[in-house]
Amino acid sequence: MTNKLPSVSRRTIVKAGAALGASAVFSPAILTYAQGETPIKIGMHDPFTGTYAAEGESEKRGALMALAEINAKGGMLGRKIELVTEDDAANAGLAAQKAHKLIEQDKVSLLMGAVSSATALSVNQVAHEKGMIYMVTGGHTDPVTGAQCHWTTFRICTTTYMLAAGLAETLYKKFGGKWYFITPDYAFGHTLQESYAKLLKKMGGTVLGNSLAPLGTTDFSSYLIKAEQSKPDVLINLTDGQDLVNSMKQAAQFGLTKKFAIGGGLSELEVLRALPREAKLGWWTLEWYWNQPNTPHVKEWVAAYQKIYTDGTYPSARTWFGYAGLHSLAMGVAKAKSLDAVKIARALEGLELPPEIKLQPNKVYFRPGDHQLMSSEFPGEVIQDGTYPNLFKVAEIVSGEKVALPVAETGCKLDYKS
Amino acid sequence: MNRIIAIAAIWVALVALPWWLPLIGGYTALGSKVLIYAIATMGLNVLLGFTGGLSFGQAAYFGLGAYGAGMTLKYLAPSTPLAILIGTLVGGAAATLLGPLVMRRRGIYFAMITIAIGQLFYFIMVRWNEVTGGEDGLAGFSRQDIHFGPWLYRLDETNFYYLVLLGFTVAVAVMWMVLQSPLGHTFVAIRENRRRIEFLGVRVERYIWAAFAIAGFITAFAGTLNALLFNFTSPQDLHWILSGNFVIMIVLGGMRSFFGPLIGVIIFVVAQDYLSSITGNWMTFIGMIFVLIVLLFPRGVLGILARRVEVR
Numbered sequence: 001m002t003n004k005l006p007s008v009s010r011r012t013i014v015k016a017g018a019a020l021g022a023s024a025v026f027s028p029a030i031l032t033y034a035q036g037e038t039p040i041k042i043g044m045h046d047p048f049t050g051t052y053a054a055e056g057e058s059e060k061r062g063a064l065m066a067l068a069e070i071n072a073k074g075g076m077l078g079r080k081i082e083l084v085t086e087d088d089a090a091n092a093g094l095a096a097q098k099a100h101k102l103i104e105q106d107k108v109s110l111l112m113g114a115v116s117s118a119t120a121l122s123v124n125q126v127a128h129e130k131g132m133i134y135m136v137t138g139g140h141t142d143p144v145t146g147a148q149c150h151w152t153t154f155r156i157c158t159t160t161y162m163l164a165a166g167l168a169e170t171l172y173k174k175f176g177g178k179w180y181f182i183t184p185d186y187a188f189g190h191t192l193q194e195s196y197a198k199l200l201k202k203m204g205g206t207v208l209g210n211s212l213a214p215l216g217t218t219d220f221s222s223y224l225i226k227a228e229q230s231k232p233d234v235l236i237n238l239t240d241g242q243d244l245v246n247s248m249k250q251a252a253q254f255g256l257t258k259k260f261a262i263g264g265g266l267s268e269l270e271v272l273r274a275l276p277r278e279a280k281l282g283w284w285t286l287e288w289y290w291n292q293p294n295t296p297h298v299k300e301w302v303a304a305y306q307k308i309y310t311d312g313t314y315p316s317a318r319t320w321f322g323y324a325g326l327h328s329l330a331m332g333v334a335k336a337k338s339l340d341a342v343k344i345a346r347a348l349e350g351l352e353l354p355p356e357i358k359l360q361p362n363k364v365y366f367r368p369g370d371h372q373l374m375s376s377e378f379p380g381e382v383i384q385d386g387t388y389p390n391l392f393k394v395a396e397i398v399s400g401e402k403v404a405l406p407v408a409e410t411g412c413k414l415d416y417k418s
Numbered sequence: 419m420n421r422i423i424a425i426a427a428i429w430v431a432l433v434a435l436p437w438w439l440p441l442i443g444g445y446t447a448l449g450s451k452v453l454i455y456a457i458a459t460m461g462l463n464v465l466l467g468f469t470g471g472l473s474f475g476q477a478a479y480f481g482l483g484a485y486g487a488g489m490t491l492k493y494l495a496p497s498t499p500l501a502i503l504i505g506t507l508v509g510g511a512a513a514t515l516l517g518p519l520v521m522r523r524r525g526i527y528f529a530m531i532t533i534a535i536g537q538l539f540y541f542i543m544v545r546w547n548e549v550t551g552g553e554d555g556l557a558g559f560s561r562q563d564i565h566f567g568p569w570l571y572r573l574d575e576t577n578f579y580y581l582v583l584l585g586f587t588v589a590v591a592v593m594w595m596v597l598q599s600p601l602g603h604t605f606v607a608i609r610e611n612r613r614r615i616e617f618l619g620v621r622v623e624r625y626i627w628a629a630f631a632i633a634g635f636i637t638a639f640a641g642t643l644n645a646l647l648f649n650f651t652s653p654q655d656l657h658w659i660l661s662g663n664f665v666i667m668i669v670l671g672g673m674r675s676f677f678g679p680l681i682g683v684i685i686f687v688v689a690q691d692y693l694s695s696i697t698g699n700w701m702t703f704i705g706m707i708f709v710l711i712v713l714l715f716p717r718g719v720l721g722i723l724a725r726r727v728e729v730r
Contacts, residue, residue, distance in 0.1 A: 049699075049701060053698070086695055092650060092654060093648065094690075097448070104440070104447070122652065143554065143557075186544060
């Protein structure tokens with residue numbers, strides 16, 4: 001055999017090309033070190049696919065607004081900040097995995113995010129193990145700042161209990177204390193109904209009855225007739241999704257909306273926007289609303305939002321969660337003058353949000369005992385014939401401090417290492 | 419000889435993974451997750467690829483293992499080995515007890531009844547709020563360091579990976595021995611020609627039951643490790659979507675080959691992890707990869723590689 005160059009087949013060239021392409025995909029991670037002073041990275045996990053994608057997108061938009069403002073003022077500790085977002089698809093296992101990725105691979109210094117409660121709880125666990133500050137933006141379930149609270153975790157959105165309490169008080173004052181419930185027959189519905197019943201009894205009202213409707217019920221007439229016969233002041237309808245549409249439609253057909261008030265639980269601008277007209281009625285609570293004529297800075301903030309996002313949308317409570325979440329982290333770091341987690345946690349405890357960030361009238365601060373932000377509830381009535389964004393009429397802005405459970409009753413014991 | 423070199427190379431790569439994975443943009447927890455899912459899918463493949471039983475509810479035993487381990491740590495005793503043992507037994511026992519319901523059915527009915535049983539456990543976990551944490555998932559437990567007499571094995575990120583690797587090795591050895599035994603040969607024979615085996619006087623249903631139980635125990639074992647990986651488990655770990663993903667991973671890698679599922683898991687998990695960081699439409703790409711592989715390599719990635727080796 002003579003000595004000659006090894007023959008190169010077409011296949012080898014294709015393979016080499018593929019390898020080159022693959023290496024180009026991986027290289028950006030290496031490049032960032034060459035850009036002088038490294039920015040501080042903040043990791044955010046949120047659902048950008050699936051049922052909660054609209055809410056996740058809103059939170060991201062809010063965080064990006066805060067990011068631009070913070071960087072315009074010189075960043076954190078004199079360094080620029082950078083937001084690294086990851087899609088958790090509202091899956092708790094994937095969220096925990098992405099939290100590991102953000103910490104180990106992207107080397108973020110702080111964590112934030114969550115729409116689904118389960119993802120908030122799973123990342124809560126990861127952040128605590130890694131000793132990293134985690135700002136929960138959405139994810140309302142009580143244990144995050146209750147039985148499963150950790151020193152590393154803070155939460156912007158209100159608890160399930162606060163949501164119920166904020167609305168219950170308003171409904172009780174306005175309409176009276178005889179209530180009937182239609183509850184979806186699964187765990188979350190039961191918990192919500194129990195908190196409502198407890199609150200109602202505490203205020204001196206009575207539960208006239210409670211119908212458990214299986215998920216996917218299409219015919220609500222038997223529950224509605226039972227509700228009507230009991231002559232309530234308020235009918236609380238805790239169903240969700242398509243069940244909510246069906247039940248509200250039938251309640252309107254029966255003329256029940258004219259006989260007594262119908263109320264629900266949490267609603268959001270994103271949800272209201274997607275509802276058909278028939279289901280757009282009753283009393284609900286939001287956690288923030290863009291139309292607050294008497295609150296300073298709100299109008300300017302909405303205008304600033306629309307300057308950046310020109311798709312005709314209005315900021316929602318979720319946008320504010322992302323915005324307030326990142327600003328809170330920045331304020332905590334500035335006050336601690338360090339990226340040390342314990343120092344930041346101590347700095348955030350009791351920290352009060354300034355008017356241009358809280359964007360609501362009441363005092364808003366992180367409660368030291370359970371790290372829950374004391375932000376307001378916005379109970380009110382849905383405007384049936386309203387067009388986006390005029391979908392809601394806020395009746396009252398209830399201070400969070402007034403409706404939150406006392407720390408001793410939340411079951412939270414912060415686990416700082418001494 | 420080539421085979422031995424290939425297997426040795428795989429093991430060296432697995433042992434050294436905590437060093438090289440971060441260099442190419444991965445992280446240790448991702449390596450642990452790949453191995454855990456590999457145990458689960460290889461276990462399922464004993465039933466699916468080797469016996470020919472299409473189980474669409476395998477996540478139920480994965481989730482039962484996870485909840486079993488989590489609840490042991492949370493309510494019973496702070497011991498990692500005990501949690502793994504109890505979780506595996508709970509999930510495996512459930513599969514063993516339910517096997518007789520499943521084994522009589524064939525084809526689509528087999529798939530349907532496994533989905534139904536899977537969703538049964540899913541709804542138990544969602545609705546039994548006080549014990550399982552309902553939709554929020556089970557949290558509030560953490561893996562405990564392991565004591566061997568005076569020695570302490572601290573379960574940090576890297577050491578936990580080695581625990582998973584040990585589990586993977588044991589599971590692979592067990593499955594390999596089963597598939598090399600007369601029992602394993604009977605499984606394959608049932609897949610190839612069930613009627614003929616029946617005519618030979620073999621009680622086919624009992625063997626399907628055995629395959630179902632073995633798959634159940636091994637998947638449950640993977641589930642316990644999955645609960646310990648993030649110290650968290652949720653009803654999504656029992657949902658039929660995860661069961662379907664298991665089947666997709668096996669088909670991607672090649673369901674006729676022993677290590678096929680491992681390749682499928684690597685493709686699926688890494689693609690999910692990497693693509694979902696870049697684009698919100700990552701599911702589209704996973705779907706495209708799946709369609710391409712089914713069209714171009716109906717025997718899976720490893721199936722096609724194995725055939726090329728044979729041809730040469």
